[in-house]
Amino acid sequence: MTILAMAKGRLPGFFGRTGRRETDTEAVKELKKIIGQQAVTTVFQPIVSLTDGSVIGYEALSRGPRGSMLERPDALFSAAAEGDLIWELEYLCRTKALEKAKDIVASKMLFINVDPKIIDDHRFQKGLTRELLQNYCAETGNIIFEITEKTAISDYRSFCRILENYKSQGYRIAIDDTGAGYSGLKTLAQTRPHFIKVDMDLVRDIDKDGLKQAMMKALRDISAMTGSQIIAEGIETRDELAALIAIGIPYGQGFFLQKPAFAFVDIAPGIRETIAGIYRGNTGDRRRNPRAVPVGEIVPQGPAIAPGMQVGRVLDYFAGSPQIQGLPVVDGGVPVGLVMKNDLFARLAGNYGKALYMNRPVRLLMNRQPLVVGHATPLGVVAERALARAENNVYDHILVEREGKYYGAVPVKLLLEKMVMMENGQG
Numbered sequence: 169m170t171i172l173a174m175a176k177g178r179l180p181g182f183f184g185r186t187g188r189r190e191t192d193t194e195a196v197k198e199l200k201k202i203i204g205q206q207a208v209t210t211v212f213q214p215i216v217s218l219t220d221g222s223v224i225g226y227e228a229l230s231r232g233p234r235g236s237m238l239e240r241p242d243a244l245f246s247a248a249a250e251g252d253l254i255w256e257l258e259y260l261c262r263t264k265a266l267e268k269a270k271d272i273v274a275s276k277m278l279f280i281n282v283d284p285k286i287i288d289d290h291r292f293q294k295g296l297t298r299e300l301l302q303n304y305c306a307e308t309g310n311i312i313f314e315i316t317e318k319t320a321i322s323d324y325r326s327f328c329r330i331l332e333n334y335k336s337q338g339y340r341i342a343i344d345d346t347g348a349g350y351s352g353l354k355t356l357a358q359t360r361p362h363f364i365k366v367d368m369d370l371v372r373d374i375d376k377d378g379l380k381q382a383m384m385k386a387l388r389d390i391s392a393m394t395g396s397q398i399i400a401e402g403i404e405t406r407d408e409l410a411a412l413i414a415i416g417i418p419y420g421q422g423f424f425l426q427k428p429a430f431a432f433v434d435i436a437p438g439i440r441e442t443i444a445g446i447y448r449g450n451t452g453d454r455r456r457n458p459r460a461v462p463v464g465e466i467v468p469q470g471p472a473i474a475p476g477m478q479v480g481r482v483l484d485y486f487a488g489s490p491q492i493q494g495l496p497v498v499d500g501g502v503p504v505g506l507v508m509k510n511d512l513f514a515r516l517a518g519n520y521g522k523a524l525y526m527n528r529p530v531r532l533l534m535n536r537q538p539l540v541v542g543h544a545t546p547l548g549v550v551a552e553r554a555l556a557r558a559e560n561n562v563y564d565h566i567l568v569e570r571e572g573k574y575y576g577a578v579p580v581k582l583l584l585e586k587m588v589m590m591e592n593g594q595g
Contacts, residue, residue: 196251198238203256207233208244210264211428214435215279215399215421218413219447219462219544221440224571225277227314227421228265229428245283255286266300272432277571279312279342284327298337310572312363314342324358331359340572342399346370346387356390362572364391368402368422375407384415392549397542406442413446418462418544463550464543466586467568467576472496475504475531479516482507482530494565494577497534501573505534508564535564543570547587554580 192200202208212226232238238247248257262280269278301311313334331341342363343355356364366387374380384400391398400412403422412420426435473482473495486492486509497505507530515533516522525533539557541550545568554566565577 192251193247195237195243195247196253198236199244199247199251199253199257202232202236202238202244203253203260206260206264208257208260208264209233209430210261210268211430212268212432213421213428214426214433215277215419216425216435216443218400218409218417218420218443221435221443223276223434224419225279225310225312226269226272226432227279228261228269228281230261230264230281254283258283258286263300266303269432276432277310277312277340279314281344282313282315284315312340312342314344314363314365315359315361316344324354328358345401356394356396360394361396363399364396365399365401365421366417371400371402371408371412371422372404373408375405375411381411381415384412384417388416389549392541392545393553395541395545397544409443410446413443414450416462416544416546418542461547461590462544463541463547463566463568463578463583464570464575466547466582467543467578468582470496470577472498472574472577473507473530475499475534476529478527479512479530479533480526482512483516483526486512493579496538496565496567496574496577497530498574503538503540503567503569503574505531505536506538506565506567506577507534511535511560511564535561538564538567540567540569543568543575547583547590550578551583551587554583 209231211229211231213229214223215225215227216223230241230244232240232244238244245254245257248254258281265278265280272278335341340362341359342365343359343361344365345367346356346364364387366384370380370383374384388398390396397419398417399419399421400417401421403409403412403420403424405424408422409420409424425439426433471485471489471492473485475497482495485495492509494506494508496503497507512533516525539553539561541553550566555562557564563580565579566583567577568575
């Protein structure tokens with residue numbers, strides 16, 4: 169039995185309220201036929217680093233049967249909205265995407281489109297996506313729910329509560345079509361997504377439009393302050409690509425990089441070399457600008473510990489390596505906490521501190537809310553966020569992640585020294 173068939177069996181009214189209507193339009197009738205036959209196909213478009221041309225993940229894009237009136241995705245989902253079949257269609261698309269993606273989601277991110285109208289649907293919340301992931305041995309941390317910003321969100325409080333529920337389960341959130349919708353910056357401020365996908369209308373001819381460049385820079389700064397990562401959609405020319413790299417946009421997607429394909433294709437070597445070449449060409453201009461150099465360029469090599477390590481062993485680690493002042497805590501490749509040497513010693517001071525904690529896991533004493541920034545976050549923005557912390561935490565290490573995984577830790581002293589060197593022309 170297919171997963172879709174199982175879903176039909178346990179979800180009464182699988183075809184929604186329109187299941188018994190006799191006045192369905194031709195498009196809705198066609199859509200019901202497509203859903204019944206599971207006749208949706210999935211293509212995948214790479215999302216690419218604009219520093220080195222590596223593929224960080226793929227967006228799953230659904231299509232109707234070739235040659236049918238619903239082949240185009242806009243026609244497909246328009247019929248779903250008309251026939252009250254958005255949940256059924258999106259569940260089918262999600263299933264098809266994961267069926268094909270089982271071989272890549274262990275190492276790459278998979279962006280799956282979700283309509284805000286169904287994110288609070290009880291069927292969406294029942295955990296069916298988690299069951300799909302378990303069937304395909306995929307990690308929730310590699311799944312990105314991509315929510316379109318073109319649709320108005322009426323109840324932000326409820327919507328954000330639902331998103332926090334999914335974030336707490338390890339899913340990550342992307343806001344799609346930023347700059348093309350009704351709510352604009354309010355959506356970003358309320359949802360605090362992991363990724364901001366900038367609408368192609370803002371990318372189109374950005375190399376020739378100073379206003380678009382200024383808007384993109386503003387989004388770049390907003391993303392850095394909120395810990396989000398920007399993905400520029402719809403890159404179609406080399407000049408657009410060059411303008412985005414010059415602005416400091418970390419990721420991109422579009423026909424110039426790679427068209428959607430039925431397989432998980434890499435970008436062409438020539439395109440990868442173009443990206444790397446443009447990025448290197450901008451390096452000289454960036455060296456003296458702390459708001460242009462990504463923090464990932466100064467991350468030193470260093471150890472990390474697991475949350476289950478005993479406190480006594482952590483103390484031994486600090487004693488044996490006096491130059492180490494802080495230890496990132498990483499679980500499954502994801503940064504989850506930080507242990508600073510002075511803070512740990514202070515918490516263990518007194519007659520009973522060591523006796524209580526020596527054989528217990530360090531997760532009980534770690535800072536569970538360290539400052540975590542993306543690999544592409546500019547040094548100047550990182551410094552601002554670091555110095556805005558509570559006084560007791562100002563000098564805590566800054567944890568850096570890349571593609572959702574732990575990348576390294578930067579001591580505040582190193583960060584400030586690097587910025588001074590750059591401002592003095594020594595960077």
